[in-house]
Amino acid sequence: xxxxxxxxxxxxxxxxxxxxxxxxxxxxxxxxxxxxxxxxxxxxxxxxxxxxxxxxxxxxxxxxxxxxxxxxxxxxxxxxxxxxxxxxxxxxxxxxxxxxxxxxxxxxxxxxxxxxxxxxxxxxxxxxxxxxxxxxxxxxxxxxxxxxxxxxxxxxxxxxxxxxxxxxxxxxxxxxxxxxxxxxxxxxxxxxxxxxxxxxxxxxxxxxxxxxxxxxxxxxxxxxxxxxxxxxxxxxxxxxxxxxxxxxxxxxxxxxxxxxxxxxxxxxxxxxxxxxxxxxxxxxxxxxxxxxxxxxxxxxxxxxxxxxxxxxxxxxxxxxxxxxxxxxxxxxxxxxxxxxxxxxxxxxxxxxxxxxxxxxxxxxxxxxxxxxxxxxxxxxxxxxxxxxxxxxxxxxxxxxxxxxxxxxxxxxxxxxxxxxxxxxxxxxxxxxxxxxxxxxxxxxxxxxxxxxxxxxxxxxxxxxxxxxxxxxxxxxxxxxxxxxxxxxxxxxxxxxxxxxxxxxxxxxxxxxxxxxxxxxxxxxxxxxxxxxxxxxxxxxxxxxxxxxxxxxxxxxxxxxxxxxxxxxxxxxxxxxxx
Amino acid sequence: xxxxxxxxxxxxxxxxxxxxxxxxxxxxxxxxxxxxxxxxxxxxxxxxxxxxxxxxxxxxxxxxxxxxxxxxxxxxxxxxxxxxxxxxx
Numbered sequence: 001x002x003x004x005x006x007x008x009x010x011x012x013x014x015x016x017x018x019x020x021x022x023x024x025x026x027x028x029x030x031x032x033x034x035x036x037x038x039x040x041x042x043x044x045x046x047x048x049x050x051x052x053x054x055x056x057x058x059x060x061x062x063x064x065x066x067x068x069x070x071x072x073x074x075x076x077x078x079x080x081x082x083x084x085x086x087x088x089x090x091x092x093x094x095x096x097x098x099x100x101x102x103x104x105x106x107x108x109x110x111x112x113x114x115x116x117x118x119x120x121x122x123x124x125x126x127x128x129x130x131x132x133x134x135x136x137x138x139x140x141x142x143x144x145x146x147x148x149x150x151x152x153x154x155x156x157x158x159x160x161x162x163x164x165x166x167x168x169x170x171x172x173x174x175x176x177x178x179x180x181x182x183x184x185x186x187x188x189x190x191x192x193x194x195x196x197x198x199x200x201x202x203x204x205x206x207x208x209x210x211x212x213x214x215x216x217x218x219x220x221x222x223x224x225x226x227x228x229x230x231x232x233x234x235x236x237x238x239x240x241x242x243x244x245x246x247x248x249x250x251x252x253x254x255x256x257x258x259x260x261x262x263x264x265x266x267x268x269x270x271x272x273x274x275x276x277x278x279x280x281x282x283x284x285x286x287x288x289x290x291x292x293x294x295x296x297x298x299x300x301x302x303x304x305x306x307x308x309x310x311x312x313x314x315x316x317x318x319x320x321x322x323x324x325x326x327x328x329x330x331x332x333x334x335x336x337x338x339x340x341x342x343x344x345x346x347x348x349x350x351x352x353x354x355x356x357x358x359x360x361x362x363x364x365x366x367x368x369x370x371x372x373x374x375x376x377x378x379x380x381x382x383x384x385x386x387x388x389x390x391x392x393x394x395x396x397x398x399x400x401x402x403x404x405x406x407x408x409x410x411x412x413x414x415x416x417x418x419x420x421x422x423x424x425x426x427x428x429x430x431x432x433x434x435x436x437x438x439x440x441x442x443x444x445x446x447x448x449x450x451x452x453x454x455x456x457x458x459x460x461x462x463x464x465x466x467x468x469x470x471x472x473x474x475x476x477x478x479x480x481x482x483x484x485x486x487x488x489x490x491x492x493x494x495x496x497x498x499x500x501x502x503x504x505x506x507x508x509x510x511x512x513x514x515x516x517x518x519x520x521x522x523x524x525x526x527x528x529x530x531x532x533x534x535x536x537x538x539x540x541x542x543x544x545x546x547x548x549x550x551x552x553x554x555x556x557x558x559x560x561x562x563x564x565x566x567x568x569x570x571x572x573x574x575x576x577x578x
Numbered sequence: 579x580x581x582x583x584x585x586x587x588x589x590x591x592x593x594x595x596x597x598x599x600x601x602x603x604x605x606x607x608x609x610x611x612x613x614x615x616x617x618x619x620x621x622x623x624x625x626x627x628x629x630x631x632x633x634x635x636x637x638x639x640x641x642x643x644x645x646x647x648x649x650x651x652x653x654x655x656x657x658x659x660x661x662x663x664x665x666x667x
Contacts, residue, residue: 085627
């Protein structure tokens, strides 16, 4: 009999694999396999790191001895003995040798095994000793980090393709690392389906279930589990029949995904010959490749926050390399680069000080960029330089007033002039658009639209602000309703304003990737969508097979109150329509 | 090789300070040293091994030393245990 835990599925995929419970800070440690020749070097590295740690502790002990503090000395002595302990150091060396892995990873594994043994003793007093072990291991890891391995070409990154990772919560940066390690699936105890991490997981097609309470306690290390993102379920006690059932389901999913690929090359028209345009969302190089493979019309949203997640702000050159790589990869198709949209649920470490009492209503998006003008100039210069390699558009996030647009345009003009003096030829008509995602911008759209070259509706934030619901908050996330008549009213208004001023209106946000919701949007008059490459096939199929006229009828009667009684029935009616 | 049975008579058994002293003593000699308790055999020169024995007051331990200074080591460890690791009582 298998046990099922439930949460909220964020990616409708299935993953089968073994449990690994993520410990804090673990992802910061490098993990890779070594080439045979590098094993000896790596063993020397850990021995020297242990010796240096011991030396460090020795120094500390002479300092405390003067104060006659017996207990502190005892504690340091215990740590020092751990640093020499064959069960720690020798066993780690054996792991390096047998598994051909780097010192950091071998040490983390050995430490986890010892921790497990201490846990099994179930002795409160010894539980305290686990902290000593943690501290001793921390000392060695610090020394290892100081002297990274020199044999760089001996690294073969550690893949997690058979692993389902369990964590309390995962940030976008961690998710990016895990994606590079090809993790099979993700389960978190907290989080909501519309969080930044969830969006990223969906775009990278990593099966993920969030909000599984007590998952870290209920799931055992190395136990075989299956996660089903569609139902948000986590299945344990996997037996043969269950395994077979899900292997077949997984296979069917892959076949279905391949079927959708047939639609990618088809012309973008609804059954009543209404043209539409599909852009891709991308930030990391593999996503640009996927967008190309999905035959997108361009990049409608390149987020740049990931470059700002470190302790220091990225310089112009670092950013230029990322933007120019994107422009080159897209080979003539437009790349829309959104300037830093930090704040709210995604605040970079470097800007931690800007966090106010309510980040969602605080210094975020363009407001933040305008307040750190030097850093903003670096970003604008990098984007403008990349625009010399292919078509680029600038997208400004979180607008609330026309004044902000004018201020940003002024800065862009200054940067362009400066670059011209340095010998770069920047197109003076380079399009500058804005994200319409605050109620203020949506309501004042008639004055905003003429000041912008194109409009992008950020539905995630717009819905959040209009409905006063934090999409991260599990307690109210059920109120988050994209079909709310107030939301449809605002979208229709923006679309109308765009038509009047001849401005392209693109939907960026979760809605654009939902095959049912895009029919609702086309019914509201939207024709441009920007979505993760993984969803292009399904969305394109949905649009090619619908009649825009019929969608409009269904949406209009729903808005007038004489059609579908609620949002889910509207979406159901839209999906039935062929 | 020397094999001896030792009885822990100090109040706290092999807790951190006692275990530290035992490991330090065992490490001071040129020999190998092993301790056995309830079927678990650990290196007496490993602090974590000794702690993981989780041996309380009154436990019997089997000590085994081998190598150049096995007798000296066995004597020193025996003395430490019999003196209750220098604890007050």
